[in-house]
Amino acid sequence: MHELSIACELVQRVSEILEQHPGYRAGTVTVAVGVYSGVNPGALEYAFPLAAEGTILRDVALVTESVAPSLDCRGCGASHLDPSSLTCAVCGSTDLSLATGREIEITALELLDEEDQEQGTSQPEDCHDTDCPEKQCAGS
């Protein structure tokens, strides 16, 4: 259970990103979690509010996205091969490296300005976007 440590690091990283955007505060932060990263997304989501408590990120929502493993071939350079096969589908080499699946990476951050904060745009009441990336407001 090291997700609280990861959550504390996440709070630090997002705070640093916010410093580069004066006048904004954070809405939703999206983190990609590789299935071989050793991090449990549910535990990270549980730990994040605890780590954010008492910081400028206390109202920030965390969304995690699982990243499936994929392989690159060191032989021919083919990328994103099916990880269930340990042989390159292009050249037959077995010299493969993991291209995705180990990351713990911030991939998106919502920046809210003062106007957003007054309107509470983080979870807009009038959003009808069924493709809303946050899913929280889809169809509402």
Add this chain to the structure above:
Amino acid sequence: MTRIALKSSVLAHNDAIAGRLRARLHERGTVCLNIIGSPGSGKTTLLEAVLPQLAERFRCGVVEGDVATDNDMRRIVALGIPAVQIETGGSCHLTAESVERALGDLSGGLDLLVIENVGNLICTVAYDLGEDDRIVVVSIAEGEDKPLKYPSAFVSANTVAVTKTDLEPYVDARVEIMVRNALSCNPGLRIFPLSAKTGEGLGAFVGYIAGKLANR
């Protein structure tokens, strides 16, 4: 509202320190190994068997990580090999920062720095400690499917030591199947089945590390 796309590692702070540590060690010609494995897999016993042989030719030092006690550090120091202990006080993994702090001057004149991580096959995986080689220590008594149950550790490693092979006749697990399972997680692994108790297979493992030191 603006949504910005990023590609920013959550562990960027740890990775930066690990990178600094790696550069510093390379500058001094020190090879660094990060040993991970379950509690009781035989990490310290393996070091006790291997380090005296390496210490005849190379200057070795050890950073020991445990939740509590300096027992492991004392076992290494008893061999005449310098060691420092990190007691994490509950944390399940070492960080690059904790290693850098503990190192002090230990890495000064070392050929080989061994970091024995806290006994844990999950939480240790995400943290780069500046090592050149990550070695998973797994005992045959833990079960031949251990690599399949904890793939992240085996995916992140370069090398595996399958320990306690002398126990194979007494447990329902075959070394050959454990090796196959580890390779199914990561076909690039170098795997050394060995017994620190009987000495079987130790020579190849010592030779592997000595080779890394000779090719610095």
